[in-house]
Amino acid sequence: MEYYGGFEQEDLDQLFDAMAANYKAWCYGFAPLAVGGDMESVAVQEFSRTLFNMRPDIALIVSRTIFQSDMRQILSLVSVPCHIIQAEKDMAVPVMISEYLHQHIGAESIVEVMATDGHLPQLSSPDTVIPVLLKHIQLDIEARR
Numbered sequence: 407m408e409y410y411g412g413f414e415q416e417d418l419d420q421l422f423d424a425m426a427a428n429y430k431a432w433c434y435g436f437a438p439l440a441v442g443g444d445m446e447s448v449a450v451q452e453f454s455r456t457l458f459n460m461r462p463d464i465a466l467i468v469s470r471t472i473f474q475s476d477m478r479q480i481l482s483l484v485s486v487p488c489h490i491i492q493a494e495k496d497m498a499v500p501v502m503i504s505e506y507l508h509q510h511i512g513a514e515s516i517v518e519v520m521a522t523d524g525h526l527p528q529l530s531s532p533d534t535v536i537p538v539l540l541k542h543i544q545l546d547i548e549a550r551r
Contacts (some may be wrong), residue, residue, distance in 0.1 A: 442524020
């Protein structure tokens with residue numbers, strides 16, 4: 407399976423430039439996209455608050471690290487069972503990436519795609535995420551062989 411994901415460098419450069427130019431405005435635009443909602447939702451407001459509390463220079467360094475890291479080459483070294491839990495509509499990580507991880511991780515793994523939106527479903531849809539997490543905490547995927 408080929409890997410289809412990530413962002414074009416030009417798009418990332420625009421993101422980083424926007425963060426550097428006006429961090430507060432970038433937060434207002436990014437938070438609804440990441441969480442999956444509008445600025446009126448409690449989840450988006452909470453995520454915005456956490457972004458606003460970060461120093462802009464630190465946020466930029468963290469964003470560069472996250473968006474420009476590629477760890478595909480070490481997936482086969484993962485030696486513990488993995489539960490891959492994915493939102494159905496995530497602007498940053500398409501569902502096909504969870505299947506890619508599942509196929510390339512070196513240990514047993516299982517994928518569950520939740521019927522929810524956003525990159526942070528634990529904020530936007532806790533009623534969906536909590537039962538899934540509880541189920542996976544109790545699930546021994548190695549026993550499923």
